[in-house]
Amino acid sequence: MRRILIRGGRLIDPAQKIDSKLDILIEDGKVAAVLASSANLVRMADEVIEAEGQVVCPGFIDIHMHEDPVGADGRIEQCIFPAMLRMGVTTVLAGNCGENLYDPAAYLDLADRDGLAVNVAMMAGHSSFRKAAGAVNKYAKADAKQVEVMKSNLQTALEAGCMGISFGLRYVPGTTTEEFLEAASVAARAGGRLISAHVRDDAANVFDSVAEFARAGERYDLPLQISHIGSMGGFGQMEQLLRQIDAYRGNGMDIAADCYPYYAFSTSIGASTYDDGWMERYGCTYDAVEMCEGKYKGQRCTEEMFREMRRDHPSALTVCRVMRAKDIHLAYRSPGVMVGSDGLISKGQGHPRAAGTFPRFLAEFVRNEGLVSLYDAVYKMSAFPAQRMGLKKKGSLAAGCDADLVIFDPENVHDRSTFEEPMLPPAGIARVLIGGETALMGQTVVNDRLGRAVRYGQG
Numbered sequence: 001m002r003r004i005l006i007r008g009g010r011l012i013d014p015a016q017k018i019d020s021k022l023d024i025l026i027e028d029g030k031v032a033a034v035l036a037s038s039a040n041l042v043r044m045a046d047e048v049i050e051a052e053g054q055v056v057c058p059g060f061i062d063i064h065m066h067e068d069p070v071g072a073d074g075r076i077e078q079c080i081f082p083a084m085l086r087m088g089v090t091t092v093l094a095g096n097c098g099e100n101l102y103d104p105a106a107y108l109d110l111a112d113r114d115g116l117a118v119n120v121a122m123m124a125g126h127s128s129f130r131k132a133a134g135a136v137n138k139y140a141k142a143d144a145k146q147v148e149v150m151k152s153n154l155q156t157a158l159e160a161g162c163m164g165i166s167f168g169l170r171y172v173p174g175t176t177t178e179e180f181l182e183a184a185s186v187a188a189r190a191g192g193r194l195i196s197a198h199v200r201d202d203a204a205n206v207f208d209s210v211a212e213f214a215r216a217g218e219r220y221d222l223p224l225q226i227s228h229i230g231s232m233g234g235f236g237q238m239e240q241l242l243r244q245i246d247a248y249r250g251n252g253m254d255i256a257a258d259c260y261p262y263y264a265f266s267t268s269i270g271a272s273t274y275d276d277g278w279m280e281r282y283g284c285t286y287d288a289v290e291m292c293e294g295k296y297k298g299q300r301c302t303e304e305m306f307r308e309m310r311r312d313h314p315s316a317l318t319v320c321r322v323m324r325a326k327d328i329h330l331a332y333r334s335p336g337v338m339v340g341s342d343g344l345i346s347k348g349q350g351h352p353r354a355a356g357t358f359p360r361f362l363a364e365f366v367r368n369e370g371l372v373s374l375y376d377a378v379y380k381m382s383a384f385p386a387q388r389m390g391l392k393k394k395g396s397l398a399a400g401c402d403a404d405l406v407i408f409d410p411e412n413v414h415d416r417s418t419f420e421e422p423m424l425p426p427a428g429i430a431r432v433l434i435g436g437e438t439a440l441m442g443q444t445v446v447n448d449r450l451g452r453a454v455r456y457g458q459g
C-alpha cells in the first residue's frame, strides 16, 4: 500500500464544511483520513508533503471548457488539458456550447486508453449531433426524421457515459424551441441529466433567451446550467438576470450558472458578433475592440481600422473589452454562480482564460477585491460543480474520495496569461495530485497521463 501524508496546510473542503489546519492521509489513490495530528504516521508514510502556509483543497473542477482535438494519429492532442492542470484543475467537463470535436463517447474511451493531463467528462453537444443527423444548415429547421435520429444518437451517447447535453443555441439559430425541448427530453429520460446552454442571445435579449432555456426546467425535472453568464448578461443586465434565475430556483427549478473572471471576450473581427448593431447591443464604441494580430496589433480600433481589418483580414483575432466589472462581480457574489473557464485553445491561440481562470479568480476576486471568501471560492471551484455533475467521489476530500487535490499559496497565487501570450502558466500552484499521484510540482507538469474518463454515475 502506498501512503502519502500532507501536513500542516489549511484544509478547505466545503463539501464537508471544513476550513482548519489539518493533515490528510492518502492510501492507494484515495483519501484515507483527515487528521488533527499525524506525527505518529510520518514514519510509515511513503511520502510526506509539507504544506505549511498553503491551502490544501479538492482539485478544481472546470464545469465549462472545450476539449482538445483528436489528431491524425488517432490520439488526443494535449494542449488545453495540461493548461488546466497548471491551474490546479483535476477534472473538466468538455463538449460545451453544443460542440463536440469528436464522438464524445469514443473520446472518453481514448482518454482511458492513453490517459490525459486531467480527468475528462463529456457533454454530448446538440449542434454536433444535429449536424450528424443531416441537419447541416444551421439556419434551417431540422425535419422530424432528423430530430428522431439526433435524439436516438444523443440517447446512445448518454448511455455510454456522457454527463448530459450541451446546447449552443446562439450558433444554430435554426433550432426551434420545440427542437430544443425534444433534445432536452432525452436528458430527462436518462435520469435527469444536466443540460447546459450558451443561450440564444445576449445583452438586452438575454432575459427571453434564458426564459426559453428554462422551459426545459419547467417541463422536465432536470438540472440546468447557464453557460458563461458574464458574456451573456455582463453588459448591464446582471442584476435583473440573477433575479430572474433566483426566481426560477425559488420555485423549485434546479438551475445555476458559470462565469469566467474576465471583462473581455475574444473573437475574430469577421465574426457575426460584429454584425451591424453590435455597438448598440454592448453599449460601446469602436475603441472597445483591440486588435491581437496584424499591422494594428495591440491597438484600439478606430472606425477606419475596424472596417479595413473586417474587410481585408476577417480572421484576425480581437479582444472586445465590453463586460462591465460590476456585472461580473455581481455574478460571482451570487451563491448560484460557480467558476467555469470556457477555455478554448486552437493551435496554441485563444483567450487567456484557458490558462488563467482559476488562479485569476483567487487573485483578483478573492484576494484583491475581497468579493468572495477563500472558502466560498473553493466551493465555487470544487463541491458546487461536482454536485451539478453528480460526482460523488470528486470535489471533496472526505474519506473514500479520489485523492484529486491541489496545494496552493493563497498569498501569491495569480494568473500570468494575457491576450498576447494566452498560454503563460500561472504562479502559486505548488502541487497537484490526481488519484494520489503527483501530476504537477511547482510550474512543472511531472505526469500528464494520470487523468481518465469520468462517466456519468461513476465519478
Ligand SMILES: [Zn+2]
Binding pocket: 097, 198, 227, 228
Ligand atoms: Zn459558449
